[in-house]
Amino acid sequence: MxxxxxxxxxxxxxxxxxxxxxxxxxxxxxxxxxxxxxxxxxxxxxxxxxxxxxxxxxxxxxxxxxxxxxxxxxxxxxxxxxxxxxxxxxxxxxxxxxxVPNFSLGVCLQQKLSLLAAQAMGVVEIVEEHHLRKVDKPSATALDTAQRIHEVLPAGSAPVPIHSIRTLGVHSNQTVICTGPGEVLRIVHETYDLExxxxxxxxxxxxxxxxxxxxxxxxxxx
Ligand SMILES: NC(=O)c1ccc[n+]([C@@H]2O[C@H](COP(=O)([O-])OP(=O)(O)OC[C@H]3O[C@@H](n4cnc5c(N)ncnc54)[C@H](OP(=O)(O)O)[C@@H]3O)[C@@H](O)[C@H]2O)c1
The missing domain is CATH 3.40.50.720 (NAD(P)-binding Rossmann-like Domain)
Structure with missing residues (x-):
């Protein structure tokens, strides 16, 4: 290397x-x-x-x-x-x-699972939270996740909304929320170390x- x-x-x-x-x-x-x-x-x-x-x-x-x-x-x-x-x-x-915009296996799997959920449930939003030093907003990972989900939604679907939070006490979290009649599915990923x-x-x-x-x-x- x-x-x-x-x-x-x-x-x-x-x-x-x-x-x-x-x-x-x-x-x-x-x-x-x-x-x-x-x-x-x-x-x-x-x-x-x-x-x-x-x-x-x-x-x-x-x-x-x-x-x-x-x-x-x-x-x-x-x-x-x-x-x-x-x-x-x-x-x-x-x-x-x-x-590789994101080396995290968890984020990769979250994206794969989100595509499945979005295709079945249809209504999707993303919430991403990061520490106060992060300069980009929304995060590149949230934009990438939203884009990948949008590609599997029916033609003409609105872009997937992203809610960005910059706060104390978190490193890097992303939640994909899918809603259906009477139920909510949250696919949560949390990073707390470079490892x-x-x-x-x-x-x-x-x-x-x-x-x-x-x-x-x-x-x-x-
Ligand atoms: N893919 C992922 O999963 C992932 C995860 C986290 C971060 N990142 C990305 O990885 C990159 C590095 O992040 P970081 O937190 O390590 O940033 P960083 O601490 O600022 O380190 C960047 C390093 O690149 C060096 N550099 C700048 N220009 C260079 C050049 N032309 N040739 C060789 N080295 C050069 C800098 O050296 P000088 O200080 O001498 O300029 C510095 O040591 C960023 O783009 C970040 O967004 C990716």
Whole structure:
């Protein structure tokens, strides 16, 4: 593994988590001061995990593929408009890659269950709560969940409403609420530690080793 953004909160976590796994080795730690194309060109890593800043994810995915490594992009905010060009480049190079807006297995499963519930019950809302330091509102995960649910609702359905709360005492929670006549189904996910991202990170890395082409979402690994 090469970790890009190795000094950041997520980069440090990924280094600690992956270094503790028997089947992974972190061979390169890449920082903002480094010449990324040069370090990647010399790297012995098979996979590069990008955990940097929104707006850099797509550019870094391209550089990683051009250097012959497989990208796993955990950095937020990669526009889905970039997916096709990245997929094409990955196929040309014969490499796998994955964009993972959220590494949490729980969020991935919550989204899968929500699609089932929304198709059956139809009326859906999302409530997301985060700590006061979170700057984006609604969260990217809530927007992604709402979009995925909307895609399985009948054509012409209104967008799924998202209620965002920024408050003390929570890290990151998301509840999908489905209502039917006389009943309410709540699908609740709560994150309280960065470790929530560890197992999903490992799955994503294993996934790109066995694929050709670039895809999006941890759903591809489950
Ligand atoms: N996919 C997920 O499940 C998930 C979960 C949580 C967070 N995230 C996302 O992961 C990213 C990192 O989050 P974080 O909390 O770790 O942020 P952070 O603490 O601010 O760390 C970002 C790191 O990226 C480095 N960096 C910036 N530009 C770089 C470049 N061109 N090359 C190499 N490194 C560069 C920064 O270095 P300098 O300080 O030197 O600029 C910093 O060390 C964010 O986009 C965040 O939204 C994703």
């Amino acid at each position: 090469a970790i890009i953004g190795a000094a950041g909160r997520m980069g440090l976590f990924a280094d600690r988590w992956l270094s503790a796994q028997a089947n992974f080795e972190v061979v390169d730690r890449i920082y903002s001061k480094d010449d990324l194309p040069k370090v990647l060109a010399a790297s012995q890593a098979h996979v590069a995990l990008d955990l940097t800043r929104a707006s850099l994810g797509a550019r870094h995915a391209k550089l990683i593929l051009e250097a012959g490594l497989r990208p796993v992009i955990g950095t937020s905010g990669v526009d889905s408009m970039e997916d096709e060009a990245l997929d094409q480049l990955a196929r040309e190079r014969g490499l796998g890659g994955l964009i 929530a991202f560890g197992p999903g990170m490992c799955l994503a890395i294993q996934h790109v080793m066995g694929q050709i082409g670039m895809s999006r979402g941890l759903q591809h690994c489950l």
